[in-house]
Amino acid sequence: MVPLSWYLIFSAALFSIGLFGVLSRRNAVAILLGVELMLNSVNVNLAAFWRYGNVTDLAGQVFAIIVFAVAAAEVSVGLALVISVYRKRKTVIADDIDMLKF
Amino acid sequence: MTTETLIWLIPLPPVLAFFLIVLFTNRNKALSHTIAVGAALLSWIGSMVVFVRAVGVEHLGEHPFESSVNWLPLADSWFRIGILVDPLTAVTLFFVAWTVLMIFIYSIGYHNFGQPEGDHNHKGLPPHGATIEEHGHKHVVPSVEPMYSRFFAFIGLFAFGMFTLVVSDNLLTMFVGWEIMGLCSYLLIGFWYAKPSARDAAVKAFMTTRVGDVFMLLGIVYLYSVTGTLSFREIFTETTLHTLATIPSGVLGFSTAGMIGLLLFIGTVGKSAQFPLHVWLPDAMEGPTPVSAMIHAATMVSAGVYAAIRMFPLLSLDSQTMSIVAFIGAFTALFAATIALAQNDIKRVLAFSTISQLGYMIAALGIGAYVAAVFHLITHAFFKALLFLGSGSVIHGMEHGVLHTGNHKVDPQDMFNMGGLKNKMPITFWTFLIGGFALSGFPLITAGFWSKDEILADAFAHNLPVFITLAVAAFLTAFYTMRQITLTFLGEPRTAEAEHAQETKWTMTTPLIILSVFAIGYGWVGIPEHFPLLGGLIPNWIHEFVGGTLAEHPEALDFNIVPLLTSLVVALGGLGLGYLFYRNVNSAAEDKLQIGFLKNKYYIDEIYDVLLIKPVTWFADKVVYQIMDKGFIDGILHLFGPGTQRIGTSIRNYFDLPVINRFFGDGSANATYWSGVKLRVLQTGRIQQYLMFALILFLAIGAVLYFFVLA
Numbered sequence: 048m049v050p051l052s053w054y055l056i057f058s059a060a061l062f063s064i065g066l067f068g069v070l071s072r073r074n075a076v077a078i079l080l081g082v083e084l085m086l087n088s089v090n091v092n093l094a095a096f097w098r099y100g101n102v103t104d105l106a107g108q109v110f111a112i113i114v115f116a117v118a119a120a121e122v123s124v125g126l127a128l129v130i131s132v133y134r135k136r137k138t139v140i141a142d143d144i145d146m147l148k149f
Numbered sequence: 150m151t152t153e154t155l156i157w158l159i160p161l162p163p164v165l166a167f168f169l170i171v172l173f174t175n176r177n178k179a180l181s182h183t184i185a186v187g188a189a190l191l192s193w194i195g196s197m198v199v200f201v202r203a204v205g206v207e208h209l210g211e212h213p214f215e216s217s218v219n220w221l222p223l224a225d226s227w228f229r230i231g232i233l234v235d236p237l238t239a240v241t242l243f244f245v246a247w248t249v250l251m252i253f254i255y256s257i258g259y260h261n262f263g264q265p266e267g268d269h270n271h272k273g274l275p276p277h278g279a280t281i282e283e284h285g286h287k288h289v290v291p292s293v294e295p296m297y298s299r300f301f302a303f304i305g306l307f308a309f310g311m312f313t314l315v316v317s318d319n320l321l322t323m324f325v326g327w328e329i330m331g332l333c334s335y336l337l338i339g340f341w342y343a344k345p346s347a348r349d350a351a352v353k354a355f356m357t358t359r360v361g362d363v364f365m366l367l368g369i370v371y372l373y374s375v376t377g378t379l380s381f382r383e384i385f386t387e388t389t390l391h392t393l394a395t396i397p398s399g400v401l402g403f404s405t406a407g408m409i410g411l412l413l414f415i416g417t418v419g420k421s422a423q424f425p426l427h428v429w430l431p432d433a434m435e436g437p438t439p440v441s442a443m444i445h446a447a448t449m450v451s452a453g454v455y456a457a458i459r460m461f462p463l464l465s466l467d468s469q470t471m472s473i474v475a476f477i478g479a480f481t482a483l484f485a486a487t488i489a490l491a492q493n494d495i496k497r498v499l500a501f502s503t504i505s506q507l508g509y510m511i512a513a514l515g516i517g518a519y520v521a522a523v524f525h526l527i528t529h530a531f532f533k534a535l536l537f538l539g540s541g542s543v544i545h546g547m548e549h550g551v552l553h554t555g556n557h558k559v560d561p562q563d564m565f566n567m568g569g570l571k572n573k574m575p576i577t578f579w580t581f582l583i584g585g586f587a588l589s590g591f592p593l594i595t596a597g598f599w600s601k602d603e604i605l606a607d608a609f610a611h612n613l614p615v616f617i618t619l620a621v622a623a624f625l626t627a628f629y630t631m632r633q634i635t636l637t638f639l640g641e642p643r644t645a646e647a648e649h650a651q652e653t654k655w656t657m658t659t660p661l662i663i664l665s666v667f668a669i670g671y672g673w674v675g676i677p678e679h680f681p682l683l684g685g686l687i688p689n690w691i692h693e694f695v696g697g698t699l700a701e702h703p704e705a706l707d708f709n710i711v712p713l714l715t716s717l718v719v720a721l722g723g724l725g726l727g728y729l730f731y732r733n734v735n736s737a738a739e740d741k742l743q744i745g746f747l748k749n750k751y752y753i754d755e756i757y758d759v760l761l762i763k764p765v766t767w768f769a770d771k772v773v774y775q776i777m778d779k780g781f782i783d784g785i786l787h788l789f790g791p792g793t794q795r796i797g798t799s800i801r802n803y804f805d806l807p808v809i810n811r812f813f814g815d816g817s818a819n820a821t822y823w824s825g826v827k828l829r830v831l832q833t834g835r836i837q838q839y840l841m842f843a844l845i846l847f848l849a850i851g852a853v854l855y856f857f858v859l860a
Contacts (some may be wrong), residue, residue: 066844070837078837141837148834 054095061088075129075139079122086118152202153216156232159195159242160312162188166305170298181298182257185305189253192312196246203239210235210697215318215382233318233381237523237698240691241315241455244530247667248447249308251660255538256304256439258656259545260294267292273343275437278552289552291545300340304443307333311448315455320369320379323456327365327420330449331358337444338436350432357429361419365456368412375405385462385700394466407467413460414474421453421507424481428754430504434496438541441496446503446533454510454526461519462699475515479618482508484751486625490632491747493737494562495540498633502588503533505622509604512615518607519703523695524675525600531671532587532597535664539581542653542661543567543637546574550646559646564633565737569642573650578638580661585634587668589627590720593683596672598720603675605712620715627723628730635731643735679708 065088068081090111097107133139166188174180203209217231234242265279270292279292294300307330314326332355339351373379375396376389383389393406400408417423422430422445433445444450457464457474464470482505489501506529513522547561559566571578587597601623608616642648652658675691678684689705696702734740746752831842 070841070844142835144836145834147832149829149832 048099051095051099054091054099058088058092058095061085061091073140073142075132075141075144076126078141079125079129082125083118083122086114090114152199152214152234153232155195156199156214156234156316157216159192159199159316160309162191163305163308163312167302167309170302170305175298175302178262178293178297181301182262185301186250186253186257188305189250189308192308193246193250196242196312199234200239200243200246203234203236204694208697209239209694210699213238217318217380228321229319229380230322231318231380232316234316235698236694236696237455237458238315240523240527240695241451242312244527244667245311245315245448245451248530248534248664249311249443251664252439252443252447252534252538253301253304253308255442255541255657255660256300256437258654259437259439259541260297260300261291262293262297262656264291264293267295270295271343273341275341275344277557289555291548291552296340300337300437300439303333303336303340304439307337307444307449311452314452318381320372320381323459324365324369327416327452327456328362330444330452331355331362331420334358334433334444334449337440338433340436340440344435346432347435350429350435354429354433357426358419361416361426364412365416365419368409368416371405371412372409375409381459387700390462390466393463401469403469404467406463407470410460410464410467410470411473414457414464414470417453417457417511418477419453420456421450421511422504423477423508423511424484425753427481427485427504428750428757431497431500431750434494434500438496438537438544441500442534442537442541445500446537447530450503450507451526451530454507454514454522457511457514458519458522458526461514464514465517471515471517473515475512475612475615478508478510478512478515479615479622480508481505482512482622483618483625484508486622486629488747488750489629490625490742491744493564493743494560495543495564495567495633495637496537496562498564498629499533499536499540502536502626502629505626506533506588509601509619509622512619513604513607516608516612516615518604518611519699520675520692520695521600521603521607524603524691528587528596528600528668528671531664532584532595532668535580535584535661535668536588538657538661538664539577539584542574542577542657543570543581543650545653545657546570546577546650547646549651550644550649553649554645556646559644561646564636565735565740566644567637567642567647567650568640568644568735569638569647570650571638573642573647574638574652576652576658576661580658580665581638582634583665583668585630586724587672589630589724590623590716591724592717592720594669596668596670598716599672599675601720602713602716603677605716606677606706606709609709609712609715610706616712616715620719623716624719624723627720628727631724631727632731635728636734639728640732640735677708678705680713681708684708 062085065081065084065086068084069078070081072078072081093107093111093114097104097111100107129139132144136144138144163185166184169184170181174184199214203214206212213233213235215231215233217229219227220230221228261276265281267276267279270276273296276292276294278289280287280289310326310329310333312326313329314323317323317326335351335355338354339347341347369379372384375393376384378384378389390406393409394404396405397403398405398408403411419426430445430450434441436444464474485501485504485508489498489505492498492501506525510522510525510529513525544561547567551557551559551561583595587595590598590601592598605616605619605623608619642650673687675689676683676687677692678689692703692705731740737743749755
C-alpha cells in the first residue's frame with residue numbers, strides 16, 4: 048500500500064484549494080463550490096484514516112456518510128439562499144452583498 | 150394634718166391660682182379673682198393654724214417645726230431643702246398672711262370689678278372711664294381694668310414667692326422666693342406696660358435689686374464654700390459660727406462671718422431700698438396701688454429685712470459689719486425722711502417713708518436690737534399697708550372726681566389738688582389717720598409707738614449717734630405724715646375734683662378697717678415690762694416669743710425715761726407742727742419746704758445716670774457691641790464663611806470640572822465613541838473578508854498555542 052501520508056497531503060492540498068476558492072471567488076455559487084471541495088477533502092481524510100487504522104471499526108465510514116449528507120443539505124440550503132438574494136439584489140457577487148456593514 | 154405638712158402646703162395655693170388663672174380663667178374676671186382670693190384665704194388659714202400652734206409651743210426656738218427632704222444629689226450626700234417655723238417665721242407668717250389677704254380683697258375693688266368696660270381701652274394702659282346712660286343723661290364712671298385677671302395671676306405668683314421665702318429653712322430656697330418676688334415686682338410695676346414711665350420704672354427696679362442680688366449670691370456661695378451647708382439650723386450652730394468668726398476673710402479686716410454677712414446684707418440693701426440702692430422704690434409707685442402696698446410696703450421690702458434678721462447670728466459676729474449695717478440703716482432713715490418732706494405725690498411720700506422706716510429696722514439690727522427690729526417689721530407692715538391702701542382709696546376718690554369734671558389734666562395723686570376729703574371719704578380718713586399716727590408713733594394707742602419706742606430705747610442704751618439720728622428722723626416722719634394728712638384730708642377742697650370725690654366700695658374700705666385694728670392693737674403685745682404704769686400688766690409677749698429664736702435669749706432693757714420722753718416729744722411735736730404749718734398752705738408755691746435738692750431726691754438719680762448709666766451704656770454699645778460682637782466675633786464668622794466658600798469654589802473649578810467631569814466623564818465617552826468610529830471600518834459586511842480574518846487569527850493563535858503552550 049501507499050503510505051498514509053500521501054493521502055493526508057492530498058487531502059490537505061484539496062482542502063487548501065477549496066479554502067482558496069472560498070476566499071477569492073467573486074461569484075457566490077463558486078464559493079459554494081469551494082465549500083464542497085473542502086468537505087470532500089475531509090471525506091478523503093476520514094477514509095484514509097479508516098483504511099490505515101482499525102478496519103473493523105466502521106466509525107470512519109459512518110462519519111464519511113454523515114458528512115456527505117450534511118454537505119448535500121448545506122448546498123441545497125446555500126443555493127436556496129443565493130437564489131433568494133439574487134431575486135432581491137439582482138447580483139450574485141459576494142462583495143456586493145454587504146448589507147450587514149456598519 | 151401635722152403642722153409640718155401644713156407648712157409645706159402654705160405656699161401652694163397662690164401658685165396654683167397663678168397657673169389656673171394664666172392657663173384657664175384669664176377671660177373670666179369673677180372666676181379669676183375668686184380663685185386668687187380663695188388661694189390667699191387658704192394660705193391665710195394655713196398660716197393662722199401654724200401660728201396658733203407655734204405660739205402654743207414652749208421654747209419654740211429650741212425645737213422649731215422643721216422638715217426637710219433630699220433634693221440635689223451631691224457626690225456622696227444630698228443637698229436638703231425644707232421648711233422651718235421658729236418664732237421669727239411664725240410672726241412673719243402672721244403679718245404676711247393678713248396683709249396678703251387684705252390686699253387681694255382690696256384689689257377687687259381697686260380694679261373696679263363690677264364696673265362696665267371702658268369706652269376705649271388701650272392695650273397696656275390703665276382704664277379711664279366708661280360712659281353710661283343714666284336717667285337720660287350720660288356720665289362717665291370708672292371702668293373695670295381690662296387686664297384684671299393678669300393682675301391676680303401676678304400677685305398670686307408673688308404671694309407664692311413670699312410664702313416660700315418665709316417658710317424655707319435654707320438660703321437657697323429663700324433666694325428662690327426672693328428672686329420670684331423680684332420678677333413679680335418687675336411684672337407688676339410695669340403692669341401698665343404701655344406707659345413708658347412704668348416700663349422704665351420696672352427695669353430700674355429689677356436692675357437695682359439685681360445689683361444687690363448678685364452680691365447676695367456671692368455671699369451665699371461663699372458661705373457654702375466655707376461651711377458646706379446652706380441650712381439655717383446647720384449654720385447657726387456654735388461650732389460653725391465660731392469657725393466663721395475666727396477665720397479672717399482677707400479683705401479689710403473682716404472675718405469670714407463678717408464678709409458673708411456683709412455680702413448678704415447688700416442683698417437686703419437692694420431689696421429693702423436702703424441707700425445707695427434706694428432709687429428704684431419711688432419710681433416703683435408707677436404700679437397700681439395694691440402693688441405698692443403689697444410689694445413695697447408689707448411684703449417684698451420686708452423680705453429684705455427678714456433676710457437680714459434671719460442672718461443676725463452671723464452678722465453679729467463681726468463688729469465692723471454691724472457698724473456698717475447700723476450706719477446704712479440710720480443714714481437711710483434720716484435721708485429718706487428729709488426727701489419725703491418735699492414730695493407732693495401722695496404715694497411718693499409713702500414710698501420715702503417706707504425707705505425711712507426700713508432704715509429704722511436695719512439700724513435696730515445693726516445695734517443688736519433683734520426683738521425691736523422684728524417688732525417694728527411687723528407693725529410697719531400693717532400700718533404701711535394700711536397707708537398705701539388708704540392712699541389708693543384717696544386716689545380712687547379723686548379719679549371719680551376727675552371723671553366727673555372731665556378735666557384729665559388734674560393729677561389725682563397730687564396732694565395739692567386734694568383737701569377736705571375728710572368729709573367726702575370718712576372711712577378712708579379715719580383709717581388713714583390711724584395709720585399715719587401709727588407711723589408717727591402716736592403714744593400708747595398705736596402699734597408704731599411701741600415698736601419705735603423699743604428701737605429708740607435700744608439705740609439710747611447702745612449707740613448714741615444712731616439714737617440721735619433716729620430721733621430726728623422720727624420727728625421728720627411725724628411732720629411729713631401730718632403734712633400729708635393735713636393737705637389731703639383737712640381744710641377745704643382745693644379743686645373741683647376733690648369736691649366731687651366720694652368714698653370707695655366696701656371691698657376697699659373693709660381691708661382698711663381690718664388693718665387699722667392691727668395698727669392699733671398689735672403694739673400691745675410688746676409693752677416693755679418696766680414701762681411706767683402699763684408695764685407688767687400684759688406680759689411682753691413679743692420679747693419672750695421672738696427672743697426665743699436666738700440661741701441666747703436677749704435681755705430685756707432696763708427702763709430709761711430719756712428715750713420715752715424723746716419719742717413722745719418728737720411724735721407729738723412733729724404731728725402738731727405739721728398740722729400748724731400746713732393747715733393754711735394751699736398750693737405748692739406757698740410750701741416753704743419745696744427745696745430743690747429735696748424735691749429732686751438729692752439728684753441721686755442724675756448722679757447715677759452720669760456716673761454709672763452713661764458709662765455702662767457707652768461701654769455696652771461701643772466696646773461690647775461694636776468691637777467685640779460685630780468686629781471680633783462677626784469677623785471670625787466672616788472669615789469662616791467666605792473662606793469656606795472660596796475653598797469650595799476652587800475645588801469645583803480645579804478638580805471637579807476638569808478631572809471628574811471632563812477627564813473621566815467626557816473622556817470615557819469620547820474614547821468609546823472614537824474607538825467605535827475607528828473600529829467600525831472592520832465591519833464591511835463582506836463575508837470573504839470576515840473569513841480571511843478568521844483564518845489568519847486561527848493560524849496565529851494556533852502557532853502561539855503550538856509553540857509556546859504545547860511545546
